[in-house]
Amino acid sequence: MLMGQMHHSSKLPLLDEETTGQLNLLQGLVHAETGICTEPDLYVRQRGACAVSRESGHVVFGPGGVAEFDTLFNLFSLGKWQHHCGLTDIRLVLIGEGTFELRVTQAIADSSHERVYNELITFQPDEPFELDISGIPSIANGGVLFFELRSLGIGRLKSANWMTAQAPVRTPEIAVVITTFRREEAVRKAVDRFRHYLASSSIGEHVHVIVVDNGKSAGIEADQYVSPMDNENLGGSGGFARGLIEARRRGATHTLFMDDEAKIHMSSIERTWTFLAYAKDERTAIAGALARATDKWALWENGATFLAKCNRLFGDVDMRNFHHLLSMEAESIGVPWNFYGGWWYFAFPTACVEHPPFPFFVRGDDVSFSLANGFRMTTLPGVITFQDADFTDKITPLTEYLDLRSHMVHHLSLPSMDIGALRTVKIAAWFFARAMCYCRYETLEALNLAIEDVMEGPDFFARNADIARRRADIKALTKAEGYSQHDGAMPPRTPDADDAGRWTVLLMKFTLNGHLLPFFRAFATRKVLLAGEQAMLCRIWGAKHAIYLNRVENTSISVSHSKSRAFRQSRRMVRNGLRFIRCYGRLRQDWQAGYRRIATDDYWERTLKLGERPSP
Structure with a gap:
């Protein structure tokens, strides 16, 4: 039965298992926030006499003003809540002033929308309006829910919450682990935001922040909300492994890995905590999406899969477009078998971790962590991180070295990822051919080091968890391909219209961008x-010389075509590839046994020299 009524209790407790007859918050409104994201159509679509006060969080209306909440941050993913949490009771609770036409819509991909409620309502002062839509027959079909308000006069919306009378399954205790290395200002700002949020949040006593400082330089003070700890610089792998050990010592039911540079709305923490509280399967894990740095309305990815390469899911989707959001929610209710969550935001059940991070240092540790542990993963709308720079801005010989070796190790070490010798060595061939097309010969040398290190076996990684030796080696060989300060005025970018035509592109592909073409x-x-x-x-075909500009930092790199350098590294790669194929059977056995031996708490406690000290 559909019920719309004034609810005379203004106290709406959050997830109180002991309370019956009360409503528990599932999802509240999110508004734009300076420093995080201010793209208006990700929050509320305004038409006519409608304005948002960022300070109060109120939506203010004049006659005829319309606010629609079919947006990334404010639609409600009914299908995911039903699928993962068994949600059957759903209410919309509003507080406001004035008279409105309230429309509540259920949208299902590839189907007509269902208007489940369309009535005039008049808010009473500070009294919640509660709409129970649980009895609508179509609600069982899932999809997403959203509402819109059309004002008949002067009015305002003070708050809007999706709520339920169902009790949660558990009370999560979340350890938020932030690993940082010499990004003092960024991590201090992140910690300050967490402190402010937890001090006033109803879930504050159930969330604790652990800052693992690999640079031993952040100077974070300990208090009831935050525990800082200095750590040896063993990269993200070592930092998050340390944080996971501390989370276990604190008795955390769930752990949330986050980057120090990641920017989130604090509502992401609340939505994550609430969803985990209601999840039927104790293995449920939540992977946060990632927005592009340059265009915050565009997705970098909403989760990813791995098979020979990393495949971004829903990459470049325009999150301002409701139909794109609807399709994404429908397609992401269930995730593929080879799905993984990036460590810019990944929440998981602590007890379900069989294999802590493998010592990759960085790059690929999040992939193997997801694939090696039996999580039941999902994504949630509005749980998203905003980054300072896209991954394409960070391509260097070192990052390519790290990427290639982790790609090959995943297929060697995890039985479910075995694809055979030829397909595995083709991964290296693809990395190599791509770098050659870009005229990145220092990267070619680093890629040869990567495959050689993989053939050294898992113990090489265990002994060199800090990769100090390889970082020094690659730093020494990196001369042209490292960004440096650009001298003089920055030249204009070559326009897209100057890119190679169709037949030239085909010729360049067959000749590795001219490396097999005389003259x-x-x-x-x-x-x-x-x-x-x-x-x-597509931008580099037919170029013998390229300059890449970082206009924000006023830096650049310059690369030039050289057949002799390409030939020297190609000959070395062929030798490495043939050797890899010959040794594949032994390598696979060594890596599978080594992964089980090394990706353990015992390894990390020895390597980090932690001992058996109690948690603070």
């Missing part, structure tokens, strides 16, 4: 590109 330099072009275009092959 290529005689007719090749020069290009000036942006840092974010480093991974765009």
Whole structure:
């Protein structure tokens, strides 16, 4: 039965298992926030006489003003709540002033929308209006819910919450683990935001922040909300492994891994905590989405899969478009078998971790962590991180070295990922061919080091968890491919119209961008590109020289075509590939046994010299 009524209790407790007849908050409104994201159509769509006060969080209306909440942060993913949490009772509770037409819509992908409520309502002063839509027959079909308000006069919406009378399954105790390395200002700001939030949040006593300081320089003070700890610099792998050990010592039921540079609305923490409280399966884990740095309305990914390469899911989706959001929610209710969550935001049940992070240092540790542990993963709308720089801005010989070796190790060490010798070595061949097309010969040398280190076996990784030796080696060989201060005025970017035509592109693909073509330099072009275009092959075809500009930091790199350098590294890669194929059977056995031996708390406690000290 559909009920719309004034609810005379203004106290709406959050997830009180002992209370019956009370409503528990599932999801509240989120508004734009300076410093995080201010793209208006990700929060509320305003038409006519409608304005949002960011200070109060109120939506203010004049006659005829309309506010629609079919947005990334404010639609309600009914299908996911039903699928993962068994939700059957759902209410919309509003507080406001004035008279409105209230419309509540259920949207299901590839189907007509269902208007489940459409009535005039008049708010009474500070009295919640409660709408119970649980009895609508179509509600069982899932999809998403959203509401809109059309004002008949002067009015305002003070708050809007999706709520339930159902009791939660558990009370999560979440340890938020932030690993940082010499990003003092960023991590201090993040910690201050957490302190402010937890001090006033109803879940504050159930969330604790652990800051693992690999640089031993952040100077974070300990208090009831935050525990800082200095750590050896063993990368993200070592930092998050340390944080996981501390989370276990604190008795955390769930752990949330986060980057120090990741920016989130604090509502993400509340939504994560609430969803985990209601999840039927104790293995439930939540992977946060990631927005592009340059265009915050565009997704970098909403989770990803791994098979020979990392495949971003829903990459570049325009999150302002409701139909894109609807399709994404429908397609992401269940995730593929090879799904993984990035460590910019990944919440998981602590007790379900069989294998802590493997010592990759960085790059690939989050992939193997998801694949090696039996989590039941999902994503949630509005649980998203905003980054300072896209991954394409961070391509260096070192990052390519780290990426290739982790890609190969995943397929060697995890039985479910075994694809055979030829397909595994093709991963290295693809990395190599791509770098050659970009004229990145220092990267070619680093890629050869990567495959050679993989063939050294898992104990090489265990002994070199800090990769100090390889970082020094790659730093020494990196001369042209490291960003440095750009001298003089920055040249204009080469326009897209100057890119190679169809037949030239085909020729460049077959000749590895001219490396197999005689006299290529005689007719090749020069290009000036942006840092974010480093991974765009379409922009580099036919170029013998390229400059990549980072206009924000006023830095650049410059690369030039060289057949002799390409040939030297190609010969070395062929030798490495043949050796890898010959040794594949032994390597696979060594890696599978080594992964089980090394990805353990015992390994990390010995390596980090933690001993058996109690948690603070």
